[in-house]
Amino acid sequence: MIQGLFDTDGCVSRFRDLSFSNISILLIKDLQRLLLIFGIVARIRKRKGRPIQMDSKSYETKDHYELIIAQKESILAFRQHIGFRIQRKQAALEEVATAIQRNIRHIFCPVCGYLLFKDLFCGRTKSHETWGAKKLAIIQCLGKEGCLSSKVLEKKLGFPPYKKMRRLNHHFELLKRTRVGNEKFWELNPIGHYIYELTKNNFTNFNSVFSLNNCPLCNETFEKKIKGNWRAGDFEGDIFWDILRKATKESGEKYPFVYDVVLPSDGSNDHFFAAEGFLIHNSAGVNLPAFRVIIQSPYRYTDFGMDRIPISEFRQMSGRAGRPKYDSEGQAVLIAKTEFEKDDYISYYVNGETEPCRSRLSSESALRFHLLATIASGFIFDLESAEKFFSATLYAKQEGDLSALFSKINTLTSQLRDMGFVELSEKRIDATLLGRRVAQLYLDPVSAFAIVNSLRKEKYNDAAYLYTIANTNEFFPYLSVPRQKEGELWEAIQGQKGLLAVNVELEMFTDNSMLPKFWTSLMLKDWIGEVKEQEIVETYKVQPGILRAKLQNADWLAYSSFELAKILLLEGHFGPLAKMRKRLQGGIREELIPLCELRGIGRVRARRMYNAGIKGIAEVKKTDVQDLGKLLGEKVAASVKRQLAATK
Template identity: 25%
Template sequence: MATPMPATTSTNFDHLPLHPSLHQLLRQRGILHLYLSQLVALEHVLSGKNILLSIPTASGKTLVAELLALQILLQNRDKHPKERSQWGKILYLCPLKALGSEKFKEFHDDWLNLGFRVGMSRSDIDQPDFHIFQNDLVILTNEKADSLYRLNSRIMKDVIMVIVDEIHLITDPKRGITLEFLLTRMLTQEISPLLVGLSATIRNAHQLATWLRADLITSTWRPVPLKEGYYLADNINFQDGSQRRVIKIPGHDDVTSLTLDMLKEGGQVLIFANSRKSAMSQADQLSPKVRITANETEKQLFSWVHHEFETKHLDDTYAAKKLAKVLKGGVAFHHAGMGSDQLHFIVDQYNAGHIKVICCTPTLAAGVNTPARRVIIKTLYRYEADKGSVLIPIMEYKQMAGRAGRPRYDPYGEVVILGSDPRKLEENGHAYIHGEIERISSKLEDPPMLQSQTLSLVVSQTVNSREALNRFINHTFYYHQHFVDSEPISEEIESSKLQTSTSKKKDRDDRHRRVGSPRKGGRGRDPLGLPMDDSEEQHSHFPLLFTSADKLLDSSPPSSEDNSASVSVSHSGSESDLDRESNLDFSVSKEKGSSCPPPTSLPDSSEISEDLSLSAVSADQTQYVPYPSSSSSYSTSKSTPVEKSKYMSGSLDTAISDTLTYFIRHDLIMTLPIEANPVETTSPDPLQPDLIPSDFPRLFATPFGKITNQSYLLPTDAVLLREDLAYAKSLEHSEEIEFHPVSWLHLLTTLHTFPKYYLRNGDYSPILAFIEQYGDNLIMEQIWEPVDPEFPEFAKEIKMTMILWDWISEIPGNEIAERYNVGRGDVHRIVENACWCLRGLQRIEKLEGDSLGEYEFEGDPMTGGLYHELLGLETRLRYGIRAVLLPFIEFHGIGRIRARKLYQAGYKSREDLTHASHDDLAKIPLIGDHLATQIIEQLASPKSKSRRSPSGKSSSGKRMTENTSFDKSTTSSPSLPSKKRFRIKRKKSLDDFLS
């Protein structure tokens, strides 16, 4: 293990008014000094101010947030030692489950020793696990927090502080709007919680800070100096003009030469590749070469790591076997397709120094802590399906570069850029090393997410009119960025407006149009006329895209070589001296949450909803004005009327109007007069052209709208599920279809939110065979043929359907991953997404069935009805079992493997188990004495029947036929049902298509 480096540019923290327990905690961790940026941040937040901490990676941002959170809880506990409800809750938001898991491990033991509970939600996104708020620190992903807030906004009443990790991801094209709306809800609460934003260094941090009413603390200082360069002609050319000589080893590539050079010095290496395949291939090349150069002690350590992996984490997938092989040389690879247990193992062993090199995709740079002395970036390009090979954003490069240098162990960090073209390498290297990071911008204009968030506001009655919705929008980062703290209109801002051009792809969903059916729009066609992004494979891509902007400061930031501790502070209010003696005074009120005064005076949600007299925001009116700091290095400019009308009265205003119109036409919301009772009034005639008349100002969610919001489905997906459900029932009624589990599995894969993966030539033959076998069971009017332009997208759906079908046919996950050339982690995500979407379909069917009286009868509700068939299918998806095992999966302690053992022992139903003795059950493999006792006790107790379903029974699929499991190797057409709606006619052979 390397010798810790002395902390530099740091300050003693004894003067801080921290709780004595925190002084003790810091010393227990070996922390005797704080960095200057940490010290300044703590002084601000200890005075009760919101802060945005925008400093480089590994500069200790998390410690600042943790100390503040503990300070609040400790002070409240001292005041109310016997009233835990008065302590308050801390909410920690993060973008990824992996990052949340890392923070949970980091906090858990120390917090528990201080008497505080830490909890993290790992359930599916639509599950109402409110029990997580029994903990003092609650760790949630942004989407999970948004989902729980939608289901019950009162969960936030005891939250007195919110920590937002990686807050700069508010600019994420797909997920940023979720975080933006979540923070806007918090800012408009009657009592707003204290906000602490943790961000990488970003270009326009001042805009984000003024929106949050936060003091901005920025610094370019790093605890470990960073040297950035590119490798050309046996030299690493650094940004300050210096060079480091690294002779290329004959017969080896640049990566190997640079890696072995650093390992000789005693450092570790991270190698970023632009695809999973490249990362795995690079690890395979490096492993034997690293082992040859290792000493005997290191070789023994590598062998031990290999043994640990083989013993605890090895499976039958190609990736796992490859990983076991490369671990023998102290090398590993890391990408999103691997199992979570394998990824945790790699990170833990690397951070312990047992693995020397990780070859990874850029996903490892998105928050997980894996520092290295040298970071090698193989290429600055990546492949995108619609654009080909493109340069990555500078922000993505900086995220990867930020992994260079481990505080206390590395004297410096290096990032080295590689490239195949010397001329382009030198040009791109200079541009990325000296270039400015792109500005972050609001993505509120994204049509699908705008629809989803707008519906959630109406369902919760945060807004109940168009005017109220406009006023809520006025408190978003979007409005603040464009109209309050706007920068000069530029090409970059122009490009951020709503796109009006259509996608180059023909909408894949036109293929599902039903001639003569009551549908108003085909699947995937946004009735608002707004673009809908097709989901592409994301596992090998960094999930962010950024747009450029003007500089944050007039002068360029200092070079990383200038490691002096310079900290800039911008205040959201009037500038004042720091009060070092001030104590933080937070308390909890069950009615209003934290009694801490909000950072600024903002209208609460009730004011937004009830003040119906205000009209929509006009082009020359600004209602949301920040308090610019006199010490700020920027000026706040007021937008001109022309600029404002360009946005609010233009594309966004039209999008909101079209969204509400779409909601009313598809029964998601209804408009009512102010004095009307929503229970007694029906929605207006959907055929009327003017659906939001002036005398119907109030907006209310319909039962269907509430179900959509509860399920966390995109409104367009929910509408299409509802329409397809009606269409499927009409086909069944006319005996044109025989339902099969594949019917519903394929329907789920057609949703916009369902992940899709690239196809390979070897996929087409089994896909066509599957279509031959199950084509008549698909809820479609037409099946596309290989010559049709829609076929590739349709084939992707079929591939996902095949994976799900194999999963519920009890094919092991490892075998599925191998069969379809995906990762084990991919299989898990596909199944998880299917369960989530299927629960949405269940709720829609239950709603439709209840409205017709289908499920309003006494007795066992599991004896019939499509809703209960779907419940059984969800259970099968969750556990990966055939229908015959449903009676056994209900028991606590019984999973897919033990359920199969019971079935193989001759038990076919729950009733069969009632006749079994304790000894008979105990001798079944994997059951044993203890579990046999539990099964008998559960059989005797009616309460035990509620584990999986309301009645304790699961549908065995009586209304669904289920032929034998599909064999991928079969290409001949099996027997089909006698009554067909269509027949597949190939115009070209498979060989012709593949050629």
């Protein structure tokens, strides 16, 4: 059946991926799930209808959905398990599959245990090429000289034979390193000798290893890894990303164990996944008891590439193993792929010393936040008490010389005065009523000042409130703006400059984050406009967990804006901000607010009732429970009626 669908409406595109098109989203999603049976992961996108030419005639196509198989392992699985019956399509698939299989990333011998990367002696950048040449020099030096100590090897080479970052030391797979006392000795291992003999006259012979199907040492079949492409890491380990439809609490007798798995962190994995008896989450985000903690990798992506997590973070994760009152011990597992990796992890994470704790008061934003909080709480009331207070902090113990800190405190105190959060006299520093409320709300004073300035502009529309919420440090990081959308968004900002509570002409040239802030505010606008969550996820390229975190932040900032408006006596904002908070909480338009006050009624049920003519609580009371049950289900309808009866 799947083959027949792809024979008719499927193709191999010029971008070397497979696709299937149809106007039925239900068929597309069913096919997506059927493909998972074969280990084939596909993504869905919506395509606008457009005119096409066939046999000199023009036809107008409808809007449709496209199922795309772009991940390389999935394309190979499609060829193996499904394929095409139409010869020209199958030939195109074979061509794509052959190109994929030639593009090898590394080979692995499961018996000998070595892992050889194809770019071991080369690289994409000039620095990588330079280090590749140096790695070849290391192998050639040890091949000629035999076993050498670290000091002697470095002296002969003229450079250290390793890099601090593990991912740059793939040549260790060819080496045997032995520690004798305080000295480490280096020599080639068996596969290292083979590679040396192969490359000593011409290093390009190294590539011939990757055309072999079997290990030249033990004749075991190689495991070959092709180079990844679009979100390749998402599909390793048979993980499929989907919306969590239902969560239930089960008895401990039926499920006595909880497995706690940490996925690689890229800033987006702050929500839970449930699959095959595993509860998967970023362990820094929750506090759940677990007998066993499994850490897939101690590396994560940073601004500087893949880097190790700190020892303190590893121990924080591992420390979650062992359930109080249930276990006498806990198990923490860190997965290593090779013997060298295992030794490295034990040396660094198990036997290494935890990094020292550093004070964050060196950050101006953190210092400003804590300075206002201590003034508002009465711990600081003049410059002398400020010096006394901060002299007792961890920062003071670590830095010693506090002259720069006290100078910064003087500057920040003046800034807080200019913002209207503190009052200064010759003898005292006191928080204003506004400043105390900012501290109680745990707002960054800079964010609070931006909110206050926006509220004073007296703009009472959705666009103004949503941009005010996004225009805060608390909402960072902002959503990434697609490059093709930038021109369109700048035009939209110009079109709405009369609505926004900022000086658009000035902000365009002084705030480099204005476009991402505006894009983020549009995401919030779609949410309160009742756009489906899945559509928001796809449009703004935001994962469900991050979307939920952003909405929680928006709720807090809407509440904070309302509280600041009360302090400023800006009564015109009271009603709109109260409604905005309700809408952010429920993801609803204004007319659904009364219906969503009922327990068990969310935006879907409320919209269903509203469209049926039940537009308020009075209409709900008048509607017969059986008629209500047709819209909401019998149990929910009965619950709603009980709620209304209890309020009489």
